[in-house]
Amino acid sequence: MDETTEPEHLNPLQRYGRDVKKVRLARNLTQKQLGRAAGYSESYVSRVEAGVLLPRPSDKFAEGLDLAFGTGGLFYDLLRRIDEGDHPSWFVPYLAMEQKASRILDFSTSLVKGLLQTEDYARAVYRNAYPHAEKEVIDAKTAARIHRRKVFDREKPPLFWGILHEACLRTEVGGPEVMAGQLEHLLAAAESPQIDLQILPFSAGAPTANGMMPFTLLTFDGSPTVLYAEGPQGGKLHDSAKTVTAHVDIYDRLRAHALCPVNSLALIKSHLKEYRNEP
Template sequence: MARKRNRVSDLNPVAPTSFGEDVKRVRQARGLLQKHLGTATGYSEGYVSKVEKGTITPSMKFAKGCDVAFGTGDLFAEQLRRLMDVDHPDWFAPFVELEKAASEICDYSTNLIFGGVQTREYARALLRSGQPLDTPEQTAAKVDLRMERRKLHENDRPPLLWLVLDESSLRRRVGGDAVMRDQLRHLAAIADYPAVTVQVLPFASGAPPAESPFTLLKFPDDHSSVLYSEGQGIGRVIDSPEHVGTAQNLFDRLRADALSPAQSLSLIQSVMGERTR
């Protein structure tokens, strides 16, 4: 059965509710103390207290632990996902929902690895650098959400994923040599997935057809597509046929200029080897 697509115009961020108050209400109804819930979820009593007061953003591990302790299925995990979608800037939340419904994802990355295939440590390094005022708990929660996006490409019915990565995204030293080595190793591994195609746009190809990163999402129900474009801290989901068509033409040119999948894998492995020296 095709995944149901939400229209772009319907995708407004979900209004946040008090996760902590809900945890407290159910905990008390179950007759549990904060220390009991802490033990059950693998966190301290103080951590539970902060979550219930709303002073920290809980981790996905904590939310799932609450569901197990309370016997609530995936209620709290789903609530946290919705809250984290809202925790994204307003311009990114629609993309997250559309990505889940897409049957095909085509992404061009200029200097960073596509978010949907990032490793945990690579994502953490990016978030710590780009959002330095976040607490460690907030950073951890956002990393958890990014890892949820990664699962989209590891389930039984993944969307087709076509990545064109500028060579600079392989060579930018995010988080240090060890982090980059693991990230490139993961990239090489997913390149072997049947639903994934990875191509590298080498420096030798000259001026790229597109200067900025962008993502095209295609949907199975009505064979439509949308464009996601981001720059200078602002991003937009665009469903204009004219803009989508232009982006598709650019992506076709990028694929033509890029190395073949086999050549791209060789380059990824070569750069990965450089990180061990």
């Protein structure tokens, strides 16, 4: 196989790497020269072209490619499409809003919010949801979900307030070891000044009118709050003032019924001990 021959079946990262390689060769650049122009090492370029850089090439690298190639944002946009392509189409509009939100208020009912999932937990979720999918598909979806954490790396990251029903701690995803890692991650996340967590215990009953349907409220500087609500056919964004206000009230009621942050962390630690089989 010569340098320009590619296999027919490529995953999104491999296709991206193929395109980088094609343009690099067309510009008569070596990997070392491209790396220098983009501000990265030769080995970084090599891994990108091979499609093995996980979770995916950085935004800064894509911007460096466009500068080096003179492609006017093409490779940056292709990277965005990789992210979008590994999420269901109905979820893509939410992703765009999540990236701009100043506050994220979330109620999770049985699974930990995607933004707070560990890689092993996310992979187990996708493996259960797509039992017949190839490993590469599961890996790509997992990488896209973990990449969402980048929202907390912004210069002004959003404030995240999460209310997790105790079922999130009890629903065993991926086995005890994966769950232990996930609860450890929640405890570590709660140490961030940007993140507040509360647990709604089983003993609180069902204090809301919408039962146990998860939802997220996104607030923005200078723009109205929007609601993202999930249902059997997927999720949907709502900007109706009446609908949003009703869910703001529900969220306030959930906070009132949930354990305080200190007691919430204590409950997480208690469940963590169970998964570790500690006395």
